[in-house]
Amino acid sequence: MLGILKRKGEKVKKDRSGIKVGIPKFLNIWGTHQFWVGFFNHLGIKVVFSSDTSEEQYRQYGKGRITMDSCFPVKALAGHIGELLAKNVDILFVPMIYSLPSFLRGHVLDTVSCTRVMMAPENIKAGFTREKDEFSSRGVRFISPFVTFGEPELLPKQLYEALKEFLDLSYQEVTQAVKHGLRSLEDFDAYIRGKSLEIVKWCVKENKPAILVLARPYHMDTGIGHEIDVEFQTYGYPVLWYNYLPLDDWLLNWLFGQEVKAGIIKSPFDISDVWTSSYSSNTNEIIWAAKFACRFPWITGVIRLSSYECGMDQPTFTPVQRIVESRGTLYFKFGELDETKPAGSIKIRVETIVYYLEKYSADIINKKLSMLPPLPKELS
Secondary structure, eight states: OOGGOOOOOOOOSSTTTOOOOEEEOOTTHHHHHHHHHHHHHTTEEEEEOOOOOOOHHHIITTTTTOOOOOOOOHHHHHHHHHHTTTOOOEEEEOEEEEEETTTTTTTSSBBOOOHHHHHHHHHHTTTTTEEEEEOHHTTOOOEOEEETTSSGGHHHHHHHHHOOOOOOOOOOHHHHHHHHHHHHHHHHHHHHHHHHHHHHHHHHHHHEEEEEEESOOOOOOOSHHTHHHHHHTTTTEEEEEEOOOOOOOOHHHHHHHHHHTSSSSSSOOOOTTTTTTTTTTTHHHHHHHHHHHHHHHTTTEEEEEEEETTTTGGGGGHHHHHHHHHOOOEEEEEEOSSSSSSSHHHHHHHHHHHHHHHHHHHHHHHHHHTTSOSOTTOOO
């Protein structure tokens, strides 16, 4: 199988259908996965993802591979890499994502990633090479390019330089694959935002409350977020995620138009009124989504998830809570999440939160409606 990878002095086949690229389902892959699927599929290369994070995965594949202290979502990468090594992949592709794609790009100072998250591939890689190079011994190429979704025009060069040593690729091919990947990501985002809009419209039509989750994208991983969002769905509450809220002009103008006209903010995407240090992509979006939640009447409860010792989240707890509660929306936090799922305590907390939602949602909806212009025709 490795004969189809580029080696010095060998004739390389153009058919890449036999190449298998393994990508760990970790950290910022949760916000960029469709780009990588579209990118590699356009090159004719099969992509294999690792499974969701679990204690079993870490014990079987990642134990003893940690070389530095960090938050659990970073440490969990060891289990994902070990699992993919067991799947006989040809290339283990673990990108160092410096900046992220964001709907707030152009409205904030930057869209960079957490530095520990960005450097996680190199840190965890060390655990697989300090005694013996587990990658070369298995004939696996470990590729970890530095990529900047915040500057997408640089992606072709970054990915070409990373892959050209191992694959028979032209720069033009990579450029086209990047375009295809970005289009795949945009199409996926548009589809999911459309589904979120369907939920929003249903809530308005039925006059039913919804819950918004503020977290990092990787909290969608069942082993990182512990399926806390699912617990609320079992009680009949629709759950929206901050990174896939609908962005339709008519909706944002209804929620933010008065403040734009008053000169308080420059556009519906402006967060400078509440957050001036707008460099971190996920943090920026969490702050913006808090503003959305405090205004949208049928989001009556916000659930904040945060992993143990997350330094990026710590400065945002108080500002986000103040924003959410400024118009009466209920705010609840599940903090210090780690690899252990405390099922009993989660269940008790969910039951308590559901009690407050049932008791206060109707009043919250009416209060927030009174602070907005009449319903737009799209929601009437």
